[in-house]
Amino acid sequence: MTAKDIMAELKAMGSESVKKILLKHGLKEPLFGVKVEHLKTIQKKVKMDYQLAKDLYDTGNADAMYLAGLMADDAKMTKADLQAWAKKADSSYISEYTVPWVTAGSRYGHELAMEWIDSKNEHVAAAGWCTLSNLAALKPDSELDIPLYKALLARIEKNIHSAPNRVRYTMNGFIISTGSYITALTDAALATAKKIGTLTVDMNGTACKVPGAADYINKIKTKGALGKKKKTVKC
DSSP states (O other): OOHHHHHHHHHHHOOHHHHHHHHHTTOOSSOOOOOHHHHHHHHHHHOOOHHHHHHHHHTOOHHHHHHHHHHOOGGGOOHHHHHHHHHHOOSHHIIIIIHHHHHHTSTTHHHHHHHHTTOSSHHHHHHHHHHHHHHHHHSOGGGSOHHHHHHHHHHHHHHGGGSOHHHHHHHHHHHHHHHHHOGGGHHHHHHHHHHHOSOOOOOTTSSOOOOOHHHHHHHHHHTTOTTOOOSOOOO
């Protein structure tokens, strides 16, 4: 299938009602309004395709960009590819899901995440925090810089309340991921969540809630699933 073929298929799958919901949740025009379950039917046919994923992302269509993340061959993505994707990610769905998924699966995940979290661009910084969260979920602890993750918890404790909106949200996600997937830092993550207290994030009038980091980590603990790594973060 070519990008042109897939764009025609996406247009046919689009729904105005789904589009309205996606726009409310942070996606931006252009988009057709395709449910993720329908995107996955295309992904299952194509599987992984490095160039096709890049072509779809370059359309700037939000449905196609999300699909690009599902089908990208992460290992083939270059640093330039990933930088370009991060720069073009102008909505939370793309900057907090698509870009971090692919970056975490690439050879440059840690390097770019540490660069991006210092960005003045809210979406790029959010992508950086999400990439670090995904690395914690995917990589064995032996491949993670545990002291660095602990230092980042301290950085979040100091800066989260003054950070931009989506950066606050993704910093909170980092606390959850660190506490849930890196058992050596579970107590530190819980302590950080306690010191931060109530976190306010503008959810654009949706019913979405900011997850309480301590509550979330403790639920994972109760299930006996602390430290249980994921095979993939793409969904």
